[in-house]
Amino acid sequence: MEWQAIVDFDGTISCRDTTDQILERFAAPAWQEVEQDWIDGKIGSRECMKRQVEMLRVSPGMLDSFIADIAIDWDFPAFVRLCMRHDIPVTVVSDGLDRTIRAVLNRAGLGFLPIVANHLDYAGEGRWQLTSPYASTTGGCDSGTCKCAVTDSLHRPLTLLVGDGKSDHCVAGQADLVFAKKGLITHCRDQGLPHHPFTDFSQAVGLLEDLLCTTARSGQARELTKDTING
Template sequence: MAVKIFVDFDGTITTHDVGNLFFREFGGEACDTFIADYHQEKISAQECFRREAATAGGILPNDLNALLDRQTIDPGFKDFVDFCRLRDLEFHIVSDGLDYYIERVLRAHGIQNVSYVANALSLEPAGANGRQSFSLTFPHSDSVCDRCACCKRNFMLTHSGDDDIIVFIGEGYSDRCPVQYADIVFAKEDLQHFCQRENISYYLYVSFHDVTDRLGRLLARRQLRKRRRAELKRKEAFQRET
């Protein structure tokens, strides 16, 4: 048995939702409408991203990077990374955001060599004055479900085995699906309400200090157990695949 930890990025590791800020800064209020349409299931996650990227138009990379370099992260996240490394606990960042800002923000806070999965952003020349436009690809989408552009569930299931205990830490909309497949859930904000509605047991946390404390205690007391409903959901997902 191994413990596998999966962590959301926007609003969980970072203090704010960087993805939303990222497009809103350059695309303006129209981006709020796209996100609302996405949450109301009028458009897919990929379509939402495409509209946001198109609305943002040509940007100057320096402006973009300056915005990213102002982002703050959870005060306990670095200690949490050290905690996992010290105990040889495998952990991955699973994000429906963009690789570009995940790498930039982590690097700015001195965090390196962390595994992550996300959507891919590159910048391409767009007109004069060094302006660039956003080019997006979605290498980790699910073939059936369009609710997320990067399928956290698929990544989680392919990176864990039958005997593993899956830990998930998150806060928002794109975490609603993967928590249903996780044994141990750390939730706050929107995700906390979702877990309450769906009767998914969870640990409430404010910062990663809480997560580290709780996980440390659960490990010391050997109290990490599988959650029966999560196990059944995982089995169902594999049966549908075959």
């Protein structure tokens, strides 16, 4: 059966929300007021991120040096290797910043993974601007990256979502299976969505191995039934 893995970045691959880390270090304090507006539902995440990025004051060199120290779950590469062995494409789909994600994945030896995220562009004099090339074009989704639309565009019949938070809520309802961390666990429980809680990618590797074994056994059973009928 043809699975695809859609993996969130901030708080899932990375240990913390990397955009928050960058804002804490390089943005005007008012970024927190914008964050509160998003939490209160007054604005969507796309508008929130756009305003916050405009508050950054940092050179590209300083930003990249800061990103170089961002910590990730170092069992994530093992998860990717397991997926590759079983022909499961992995796509990192994030409502975060492409510059951060690409640098972190390159450092982990995973620069080959496709990244779908907001685009961070340097505007000069320490200023930055955000564009959202994967935002919804049909309305109904106020995220910078519409994960549901991205998942649909990948055209695999079965989707495994690995995520942790609010940006994963919509696609969790469409995925065939969810590996959930943190707030996504609560959402899945509240909505009655099938999911497996995990805390780190060492656990996710075990969960995926179990899934693959179950799928293999199901396939063998179908073949045995088919042979019996045809025999």
